[in-house]
Amino acid sequence: MTKTAVVIGSGIVGLCSALRLAQAGWRVRIADPRAPGEGCSAGNPGGVSVSSILPAAAPGVVKKVPGWLLDPEGPLSIRPTYLPRLAPWLVRFLRASSPDRYRQGMENLYALTRTAQGAWIDLLASIGETQTLRRDGHLIVYRSREQFDVETASWQRRQKLGLNIEEIDTDDLAALVPALSAEYRLARKVLDNGWLVDPLAVCRSIAAQLAARGAAFERQAVQDLAVDASGRPRLTVGGREIAADLVVLAAGAWSARLARRVGDKVALQPERGYSVTWDKPGFSVPMPVFSPSEKIMAGPTRGGIRFAGTAEFTGFDSPPNWKRAEALERLGRRMFPGLTKEIAGERWIGLRPSTPDGLPVLGPSRSSDRIIHAFGHGHVGVTTAAVTADIVRALAERASPTIDLAPYDPGRFSSTLG
C-alpha cells in the first residue's frame, strides 16, 4: 500500500523534500498557510554558495558585535526588548564561537554544501528545469589589499577543504564587472558557486510538478504534532486530526514550536534579512557579487539586480524596519553608482531559520523516526535544499544518508554545549 507523507512547510526545503518523496513513490500532502515559496525562500538572491561555510559564531565575534550594533548601516541589529527572549540562543551562539567548534562547524557545513550544485542539477533535471541554475561562480570584492588580506587565511582554509578560487586584479575586475564602483580594487572568484536565477519561480515549478504527481496542498497551518502509542505521527490541521506514515517538519523559522511538541527542544531564532530588487538597473552583473565589509550580496536574478543582507533579531511580529532596506539601497548605490536615486527598488523581508551553531536541524525526532526534522538552514537554505531533500528521502526509506548526520542531530541542544 502507498504510504502517506505529510510535509509541513512549502518553502524551498519542504518542496524539494516533498518532490524527492513523491518521486520515491510516497503519497505526499503539503500543509502551509502560505502559497509555495512565499516564506523566506522568495526574495533572496538565490545563491548556491558552496563556499558559505563560515558559521556566524566565529572566534572574536563578540568583539565585533558592539560596533555592528552601533552602526545603523551595520550588518547586525538586535531589538533591545527582545534580548531576554534571545539570551539562551545568544549564550549557545557564544559557546559555538570557540576556535575548535568554529573549525568543526565549517567542516560540517561543507559536508552539506560540497555536493549542493550536483544535487540541484539532478533535482532540476528531474523536473525538466534546465535554465534556472547558473554555475558561473561568485565574486567577493574588496576595496583594498588590506581588506583582501584579512580574509586570506579563511579562504586558504576553504581551499584546503577543496574549494576552487581565483584571485582577480584591478584591471580584470573592472573588465568583468564594469558597473562596479572603481572603489573596489581586488576580488576573489569562487568557481564552485552558482545561483538560482529566480528562487520563487523554482519553488513554484517544484510545486507544479508535485501537483502533477497528485500531491495535495493544504493551505492551512499545522496546529499540532504528536506521536501515537505505536510511534505513528499524528497532526492537527485546520482543526482535524490526521495520521501519517511519515512527517517532514520543514516549517523554516517557525519549526521550533512543533518540534517541541514531539519532545525536541531546539534552539532556533528568526533572523530577519532584507532585499531590494531593481528590475531595470540599466546594467548587468555576470554573477553574484559579495562585499564582505558590508556583508551585502548583489545578485543577478531574473527579476533584476537584487541586493540582500542584514541580520536582525527582533522576533516574529515586529514590523519591518525599512531603514534597514534604505541602508541596503545606499550601500548598493555605493557599490554600483549606476543605480540612480530616480529608480526605486522593490523591498522584501525574509526570516532565516537560524540556529546558534549555524548548522541545520536535520534528522529523525527523538520521539519517532517517522518524524524527520529538516529546518534551521539559516543562511544556506537555498544552497542546501536539494541536498537536504536527498537526505530526507534516504531517512524516509530507512537507507543510509551519504553523510554522517550526527552534527545536525535535533537532540544536540539538550546538552549544555549545544
Ligand SMILES: Cc1cc2nc3c(=O)[nH]c(=O)nc-3n(C[C@H](O)[C@H](O)[C@H](O)COP(=O)(O)OP(=O)(O)OC[C@H]3O[C@@H](n4cnc5c(N)ncnc54)[C@H](O)[C@@H]3O)c2cc1C
Ligand atoms: C536576505 C536573505 C538572503 C538570503 N540569501 C541566501 C542565498 O543567497 N543562498 C542561500 O542558500 N540562502 C539564502 N538565504 C537563506 C534562505 O532564504 C533560507 O535558508 C531558506 O529560504 C529557508 O527555507 P525553508 O524552506 O526552510 O523556510 P521558508 O521558505 O521560510 O518556508 C517555511 C514555510 O513553513 C511554513 N509554516 C510555518 N509554520 C507552519 C505551520 N505551523 N504549518 C505549516 N506550514 C508552516 C511557512 O508559511 C513557510 O512557507 C537568504 C535569506 C535572506 C532573508
